[in-house]
Amino acid sequence: MKQMIINIPDMQSTHCQARVNNAVKEIxxxxxxxxxxxxxxxxxxxxxxxxxxxxxxxxxxxxxxSESSNNDSxxxxxxxxx
Numbered sequence: 001m002k003q004m005i006i007n008i009p010d011m012q013s014t015h016c017q018a019r020v021n022n023a024v025k026e027i028x029x030x031x032x033x034x035x036x037x038x039x040x041x042x043x044x045x046x047x048x049x050x051x052x053x054x055x056x057x058x059x060x061x062x063x064x065x066s067e068s069s070n071n072d073s074x075x076x077x078x079x080x081x082x
Contacts, residue, residue: 005041
């Protein structure tokens with residue numbers, strides 16, 4: 001399995017972290033290692049699995065950024081606005 005970290009700047013509160021965790025945990029080929037403010041660390045079986053994870057996170061209302069991210073939040077769910 002491939003280790004990866006996905007940056008999710010909108011995911012700051014524990015509520016947001018739980019939403020992302022629930023959106024990702026049932027995907028076959030994914031093992032969640034850690035969920036914390038702004039990122040999720042996981043092991044994935046393939047690049048197709050990564051695409052499924054990104055789609056699930058976006059469907060839950062969060063944006064996914066590349067490794068170089070900023071601290072701005074455009075939280076679509078409205079729960080993490082500063």
